[in-house]
């Protein structure tokens with residue numbers, strides 16, 4: 219049986235280096251001649267994504283539950299493309315995924331279990347890499363932008379929820395979760411990320427799992 223592509227998710231706080239690291243990972247995969255595609259959530263280009271974009275820029279207001287469901291719907295609208303890419307042998311690297319969905323909404327006070335529910339049975343990553351940085355260090359990297367959630371206190375709560383999510387993933391056998399110290403020089407971080415990804419990216423034999431099932 220031919221191997222499928224690996225599903226890799228990169229998570230982290232704002233300013234943790236996700237864009238830099240996902241880009242470095244993609245070029246590394248290309249150099250290794252491994253077919254790979256980079257996705258980013260939220261995908262702001264779809265109709266739902268445009269609503270999310272407007273909310274994040276504070277150009278519109280939405281109930282916390284409603285925006286949570288839009289973020290999840292934004293993943294569902296891409297779920298079948300992810301499956302097809304993986305089945306065709308392409309490694310999918312995703313900048314944020316359902317874990318961000320839970321971490322940010324739960325940090326606003328929505329119940330954790332409620333936050334998880336709409337993402338149940340989405341494709342589960344084979345590996346989630348959490349780029350860990352303290353909210354202080356993130357802020358020192360040039361400060362946060364203008365968007366909603368880019369505030370130190372919020373980021374602090376988000377990091378705590380991510381910690382819970384990571385522990386649960388590790389305890390559940392649902393793919394792997396690794397914490398990478400993202401406070402270091404970007405080449406050092408990239409090297410560590412590659413160490414976690416390399417073997418998986420050569421192809422995965424088992425079937426794709428589903429989140430939280």
Ligand code: FDM
Pocket residue numbers: 232259260274289290314315316318319320322323366367368
């Ligand atoms: N975010 C992202 C959520 O609140 N829920 C989600 O499901 C996702 C994927 O959106 F503050 C938040 C996290 C971040 C914001 O993300 C935009 P980027 O990576 O900064 O574009």
Ligand code: MG
Pocket residue numbers: 232365
């Ligand atoms: Mg941001």
